[in-house]
Every structure is written in C-alpha cells, then in structure tokens.
C-alpha cells in the first residue's frame with residue numbers, strides 16, 4: 442500500500458533512486474520489487490541502509506543476484522548527503538531512554554529534531570527529508586504522536602516547509618500487539634500545498650497545515666479554537682499529569698499498617714484505576730511517601746528520619762539506583778519533582794485514558810494524584826465545582842472527544858495540552874473568573890504562552 446502511494450503520481454524509471462533507511466530484512470525493498478514486477482516495469486536503483494549486523498546475512502543473501510538492490514551496513518544518521526528520488530520506510534521507534542549519553546549529545550548537536558525527549562524516528566524523518574532530491578517523494582510510517590507532541594515541534598516546523606500530500610491514520614493493529622497508533626505520511630519535496638487527512642474511520646478532509654511548530658491535532662480533528670476564547674488554562678494555576686515517582690512499588694504503600702513514624706511524609710494518593718464514574722468520595726487506600734517538602738525541594742537523607750532509613754534499606758536503595766530516570770539526580774529523587782505547592786489545593790481529577798471524559802473534585806486538596814491521573818488546579822479554589830460542572834457538560838465532553846487523541850478500543854487520552862485549550866463559553870468564564878480575567882485574557886490572547894507542564 443505504501444509503495445503504491447509512493448509511486449502514485451509517477452512510476453519509477455530504472456535510473457531513479459529509492460532509499461529505505463532502516464531497512465530491517467527488506468520488507469519495503471521486496472514491496473518495491475513486487476510492485477514493479479506487477480506493473481511490468483524494470484525496478485529503480487534501490488538502496489537499503491541498516492545498522493543492525495544481524496540483518497546483514499539475510500539481506501546480502503536475498504539480494505545477491507539482484508543488481509537493482511544495494512544494501513549498506515551503516516548508520517543512516519551518520520554523515521552523508523546523498524540525494525534520492527524516493528524514500529520509503531518504517532524508521533526505528535527508539536525512545537531517548539534507550540540511547541547512550543554520547544549518542545544523545547551527538548544527535549542533539551547535529552539534528553534540529555533532537556530536542557527534549559526525542560525519539561529516533563524524528564531524526565530519521567529529518568535526515569530523510571534532507572536526502573530527498575527536488576521533486577522527490579517520501580512515504581513513512583511512524584507513530585502519529587509527531588502530529589501533536591511538543592517534542593516533535595521542530596519536525597512539524599520542518600515538514601511545514603514541504604508539501605505534505607496526505608496523512609493517513611492506519612489501523613491501530615498494523616503492528617500486531619504493538620500498539621503504536623501508526624500514521625503514514627506521504628509528501629514531496631515541493632512548496633507546501635493542501636494535505637488530505639484520512640482518519641481511521643475512513644472519513645477524509647483537506648487542510649492547509651500551518652507553518653511552524655504548533656500541534657496539528659486541532660486541524661486534523663476539524664476543530665480550531667475560537668480566536669480570543671477564554672480557555673481552561675486561563676482560569677487555572679496548573680493542568681498537569683499526576684506525580685511520577687519512577688518507583689511506585691517503593692513510594693506507594695497501603696495506608697493500613699503504615700509505620701506511624703513515617704506518616705509525616707505520607708500523602709493520600711489515588712491511581713486512575715481507582716476512579717470510576719460512580720466514585721463520589723475520593724477515599725484512598727494507599728499513600729505516597731514523598732521525600733520532598735511542600736516547596737517542592739528534595740529533602741536530604743538526614744532530614745528524612747524513618748523514611749530515610751526505609752529508603753536506605755539494601756533492596757530498596759538498589760531498586761531506586763537502578764532507575765534510569767534519576768541518573769543525574771540524587772538517588773532517592775522522584776522521576777519528576779512533585780509540585781506539592783500546587784497539588785495540595787482544591788482541584789479536579791480525571792483519568793489519562795478513559796472511555797468518556799469524567800471529572801472528580803478533590804475539594805480538600807489532600808489527594809496526590811498518581812501518574813495515571815491528570816489534575817486541574819483553578820486559580821480560584823472556590824471555582825472548583827463550577828469548572829468541574831462545565832467539564833462534565835455535554836458541550837465540554839463533545840469538544841474533548843473531538844480534540845483529544847484516540848487510544849485503542851475507542852478510548853480517549855486526556856492530555857494536558859488538550860485540556861488547556863478547552864474553550865470556556867463567556868458565561869462560564871465570567872462565573873468562574875469574573876470580568877477582570879476576561880479583559881486580561883482577551884488583550885493577551887495573541888501573545889500568551891501557557892506556563893503549564
């Protein structure tokens with residue numbers, strides 16, 4: 442299917458060149474050869490680049506008699522500036538956590554897309570774009586995340602200067618059990634033009650992608666924020682994902698039987714799975730042991746008393762030291778600093794993945810949400826019920842369903858970016874925040890950068 446899209450506007454000639462970066466054992470190369478045979482055409486000159494030596498015997502054996510195919514055992518991301526008429530492939534999805542420090546540093550120095558917690562497929566995209574001859578075409582299958590995650594902003598910026606012809610959301614089970622929300626991007630090395638969006642339910646639309654780094658999701662979902670509308674982020678202090686300790690088995694403990702001497706470091710906690718639509722009282726069975734003060738400062742061991750002694754226990758210390766996420770932090774730190782100053786306030790909770798958006802109110806402000814929960818902290822503690830009421834309304838639910846990313850089996854992912862952008866009708870905004878904020882927000886609507894995580 443992808444090869445068909447690659448050659449749709451023009452069939453390749455034998456003098457044309459095709460690149461498959463990260464060719465594995467040659468799935469795409471075989472696809473091109475099959476396509477050409479089916480069309481009765483001589484194949485173009487195909488180059489497969491693969492860094493994993495384990496694939497080499499298969500590749501070399503398979504193509505040893507085929508003069509159209511050339512296989513290179515090389516790092517595609519290394520130096521080299523050859524141009525190709527076509528690029529097709531399935532680049533590696535390798536998260537930054539699997540890279541060595543020297544690899545990360547080298548990629549950051551050489552690739553505009555190696556920013557934040559980048560993934561290798563972003564870099565493959567960048568290198569593949571720079572390998573396209575003028576008028577050349579590219580078809581890549583990648584996770585759909587690049588369309589909206591902040592880390593992929595530099596890639597969106599790069600792509601927005603080319604003609605992205607189509608973005609096709611393909612079936613979630615394309616890679617079997619590996620759920621990656623795959624997307625096929627079809628583009629050519631020409632000036633930007635209209636982009637056809639083909640959604641998983643086969644509905645289509647044509648859009649004009651914006652230049653720059655902004656998320657493409659609102660556009661792809663067919664929604665644009667009304668200009669100057671007051672959004673949830675305008676009336677909130679924080680909209681964030683719950684606390685990631687990096688070792689919940691160590692830091693989250695049953696409330697019953699908790700050592701009384703450790704209690705002063707314990708906070709009631711809830712995970713997404715403990716929240717159901719029928720939950721009214723937020724009763725917790727677990728507590729989170731938090732070695733931080735309410736100003737978000739990590740406490741030194743000598744100030745942690747019996748919590749410190751527990752963390753120092755051989756097995757626990759080894760478990761914490763084994764976490765990759767704290768290599769550059771003290772060994773007893775959390776994966777992310779818990780923002781207790783903001784968390785311990787009246788707030789609204791929702792699950793990160795849900796069948797239908799549902800919101801719970803923590804009026805007491807005592808719950809510390811786990812990583813599977815998002816929390817929404819209004820500027821005005823008294824507005825917590827009014828905001829939750831609006832979030833639960835059909836209008837807000839409909840907007841969220843259209844603007845949040847879709848997970849498997851029709852589930853939704855509520856992410857802070859989408860929650861932040863939720864427009865509030867004027868009457869709701871007025872009731873929640875008063876006229877002052879409406880004036881302030883309207884006058885800053887164009888410049889404001891939300892200070893949320």
Ligand SMILES: C[S@@+](CC[C@H](N)C(=O)[O-])C[C@H]1O[C@@H](n2cnc3c(N)ncnc32)[C@H](O)[C@@H]1O
Pocket residue numbers: 462463464465466467468469490491492493496515516517518530531532533534
């Ligand atoms: C997702 S697999 C795709 C394999 C094949 N194209 C397919 O679709 O079946 C990505 C491939 O890229 C290779 N790879 C990873 N990093 C690479 C690099 N820096 N240079 C070349 N190949 C790389 C991996 O070894 C793997 O075979």
